[in-house]
Amino acid sequence: MGIDRSDMLPVYLQLASVLRQQITAGVHRPGAALPSEDGIGRVHGVGRMSVRRALDVLRHEGLITTERGRPAVIRTHPERTFVELAGVDRLVARMPTHEQARHMRIQVGVPLLEVHRADGSLETYPADLFGACGTPRT
Amino acid sequence: MGIDRSDMLPVYLQLASVLRQQITAGVHRPGAALPSEDGIGRVHGVGRMSVRRALDVLRHEGLITTERGRPAVIRTHPERTFVELAGVDRLVARMPTHEQARHMRIQVGVPLLEVHRADGSLETYPADLFGACGTPRT
DNA sequence: TACTATTTGTTCGTATGTATA
């Protein structure tokens, strides 16, 4: 359960696994705040650097959000809207660049959906709010 | 073009933008290696910590891959296979956990595609090798 | 309003380990 210094796995990945399990197990609920970085470090006996790297992992997995001045918060999962794909339409998913994310107000750890329509047009959606489905047969 | 210490934007994000533009502009080609971290730091007059954080940004955007002992490499974009979606099928994209990525051999910065079929089955695909399309009308 | 304490964000330095060439 705790941090094993003799383990080959890096400390920050071990800590990330511990925190991830706590989150998925419901020890921390969506919308709730995690303990402070110093607090987490004291509890597990690791430096702040390792705590921050562990939180980086969880943030890039889309599990938490962080803001300056306040502890990390478990991300809540909003309802998704599903975009219809016709047979010729093509959907690809990739991570947005930092500048695209800033411009489109996409949070860290959220993929970008690109829908290339048959007419050549391109639509982009944040993957935490949108998904895709096929066209229903009429 | 260079790093502006008076700019509000953090050094590592400025450096990430510079390197990203060099990559997209073709200064560095896909498959080619970037200069070493120390080299990049000397050229732009920043510490190795800032260089590593900039490379972290680019790695999580899916632009580069890094391996211990060798300089960062511009990622090449392989051909995508497109999975068909029927009307009732649902596709969502999210980032895999670090453990899922290890298990499925998904590289950093690559989203995971989850296809929830009408029969309740779940298929998962790495988003750098797979996309989605609708069912063609017969 | 203003001040203070807490907390996260950025940047530096140093040391050690490990993989590559």
Place this chain on the structure above:
DNA sequence: GTATACATACGAACAAATAGT
């Protein structure tokens, strides 16, 4: 075996945002 280069992990200092007094 040596040199280069990336990965991990510690500490330290300061900036900036938050929250409570």
